[in-house]
Amino acid sequence: MTYPNLHYFPRRSGWAVTSFVLGILGVVTTFPLFGLVTLLPAGAALTGAYALRVTHTHQLRGRVLALWGFWLGVVFFLINVGLLMLGIVGMRME
Numbered sequence: 575m576t577y578p579n580l581h582y583f584p585r586r587s588g589w590a591v592t593s594f595v596l597g598i599l600g601v602v603t604t605f606p607l608f609g610l611v612t613l614l615p616a617g618a619a620l621t622g623a624y625a626l627r628v629t630h631t632h633q634l635r636g637r638v639l640a641l642w643g644f645w646l647g648v649v650f651f652l653i654n655v656g657l658l659m660l661g662i663v664g665m666r667m668e
Contacts, residue, residue: 583635589625590636593618593643600650609657618647 600615622644629637 584633585635587625587629587632587634587636587640589621589628590634590640590643593622593625593647594639595643596621597643597646597650600654601646604650604653604657608661609654612651612654612658615647615649615651615654618643619651620647622647 596614596618600611600618603611603614622640622642625636625640626644628634629640
């Protein structure tokens with residue numbers, strides 16, 4: 575009699591890990607660089623959205639990482655855009 579592999583875990587999505595790392599980098603670089611690195615959170619949001627789809631369709635682990643990366647990307651992208659607008663308005667007022 576053969577037993578099923580009880581130690582099988584699905585792989586973790588690389589897109590989810592990438593999204594989470596980009597989200598954390600977006601958080602760390604938002605305020606010291608005053609909104610100049612807007613591509614990191616945008617990349618986190620885009621890769622997070624893709625990772626959510628991949629983890630669902632391919633039965634991969636990492637859905638929570640993808641959610642965190644996505645929401646960190648969205649929130650800090652909006653903060654970065656707001657900081658850039660504030661900087662532009664402040665320069666025009668001088």
